[in-house]
Amino acid sequence: MTIYYSFFFLLTQTILAFPVGHRHHLHLNRKNIDVQVIVTACLSLSQQSITPPVISSTSRASVCGTKTINHSTVYATAIAERNSPVETVVQRTTGPVPNNANPTPTRATIPNPVTTTVPNLTLPVSQNFGTQTPFTLSPSNIAIITEPSSMSIPIKQTIASLISSSTQIATTLATNSVRRSTISSSLSSSSSSSSDGYAEKQKRYVFAHFMMGNVYSYTEEDFRTDLHRAMNMGIDAFALNLGPDEWMPARVSAFFQAAKSFNVRLFFSFDMSVMNSSEELVGYVKKYASDSSYFLYQNQVFVSTFSGQDQMFGSNNVRSGWKTAFIDPLENDGLSIYFIPCWTAMDATEIYSMPFVDGAFSWDAWTNKISRLDEKYTSLSLKTQKTYMSGWSPWFFTHLSSKNWIYPSELLFHERWMEIIESSQIFTEIITWNDYGESTYVSDIRGSLPQGSEEFVTGFDHSIWCDLAKYYIQWYKSGSQPVIEFNEIYYWYRTHSKSATAQNDPFGLPENADNASDDIIVIALLKEPGKLTVTTGSTWNCTEVKAGLQVLNLPFEEGKQVIEFVGDSSGVTISGIGDVEISNSIEKYNFNAFVGKITA
Secondary structure, three states: OOOEEEEEEEEOOOOOOOOOOOOOOOOOOOOOOOOOOOOEEEOOOOOOOOOOOOOOOOOOEEEEOOEEEEOOOEEEEEEEEOOOOEEEEEEEOOOOOOOOOOOOOEEEEEOOOOHHHOOOEEEOOOOOOOOOOOOOOOOOOOOEEEOOOOOOHHHHHHHHHHOOOOOOEEEEOOOOHHHHHHHHHHOOOOOOOOHHHHHHHHOOEEEEEEEHHHOOOOOHHHHHHHHHHHHHHOOOEEEEEEOOOOOHHHHHHHHHHHHOOOOOEEEEEEEOOOOOOHHHHHHHHHHHOOOOOEOEEOOEEEEEEEOOOOOOOOOOOHHHHHHHHHHHHHHHOOOOEEEOOOOOOOOHHHHHOOOOOOEEEOOOOOOOOHHHHHHHHHHHHHHHOOEEEEEEOOOOEEEOOOOEEEOOOOOHHHHHHHHHHOOOOOEEEEOOOOOHHHOOOOOOOOOOOOOOOHHHHOOOOOOHHHHHHHHHHHHHHHOOOOOOOOOEEEEEEOOOOOOOOOOOOOOOOOEOHHHOOOEEEEEEEEOOOEEEEEEEOOEEEEEEEOOEEEEEEEEOOOEOEEEEEEEOOOOOEEEEEOOOOEOOOOOOOOOOOEEEEEEO
């Protein structure tokens, strides 16, 4: 006998109401809101009673262009027979509907999903929505949800959380071209006026913070070297950290000229810790906004900052200062600005309350700060229909007369990328490309080093991190874990223990040094299982590892650091020795990371 299973969940288009006391809002494109939601689902459910989730059905208002719409509750009903095609009905109750929307049910049929041929992303139940889900799926089954490309990532996550309280949901993010075209061609009645904007909204971008203050000695060819490496990594744009130096405009010009040969764009991130002139900021934007190498988002000129939360430009407050001295002169000149400042020292609620701010970027990208801030920024981003640009950094250590501290960073590379991959953020900025003075750089060592940083930077090339970051960037952008084609092993470690005592260091032990871990970190990208052996000093560690991404952290000892992998299938051995030995007999402290790589 044919058995059908059905489930019901309630959506309002731009606002999803949750139980009283824990209510959050869902938003799509802030400037082009399409209130038609289409959900196509194929479920393999357990044979048990399924009741709808408890969600308030109170009608709310949202904006579609310039028109205010009172939304009725939208019911998306999916009825699926095991091993049969899926037919989805999206039904709207009576009431006002947006332009170009069809108030009658819309049907779309797709072929049977095959889980092994579709790139999937496992989404955790969102902790931001507090959703009540009195129904469950069988732990032995997987639900596949395929949504049109116009649906935003936050809504995808919410749908996943609505139909799963204890079971992980493998969710395809509309990355399969066959399914996307099938759905798109079937939904002829949905609004097309804003579909391009939604596709761009869903796309994910990776930027890299580029310290222009370190490129005094650069030529155009040096910029080409950086652009080529960034393009290979999958970086979309460099955020140019600009200062007021007299030589700076010439280097900016050379960078833009070099970028014309690469598919990597540039945008300004004004360093407001040293820049005070709004006229200078406006001048830079006006000069380069129309350049083919400038990064635009939704046809708007993308602009960021480092700091600036105290800058008033002669006004009596920050809000009016930035509006009248920076935004207004540009808009009066016909330029639409997508402004996403990094005002980390300002309360996030205040940032998101400013009408001319389109999003926020937080500089705090290290383990002792990020989790709590991510939650607040993400919540405000959803509530205000604005964006949050998350920061990713591989390391932090500075040892100068003016600043001397560390942030725990041993596993930061992997752990922070995984947080970002699992998030709903569409912007991520690498902190940094070339800030040698704080050891956050992922590039090789070129240009002009900040005075005093030579002591802890020379000999500590981080460019191997670019190769590893490429894997995570691809994962973040596609929503699918990349296929590993050959065996690669990355590793890093500090060159002395946190308990070592320097004999001649004028700055002393860095603040927070005790929070560091005396570990060697190994990240292996393996196409086959095998044996991974790490010899640190006199200690030998052998681990049976599976194919795929493997992350190990092992206590290090003084002496040589040797790594070897033997593949079970191929029998091929790859091995390497770190160029720098660990020694606790030191003259000065250096908590920078030595980075290495082993490959066939």
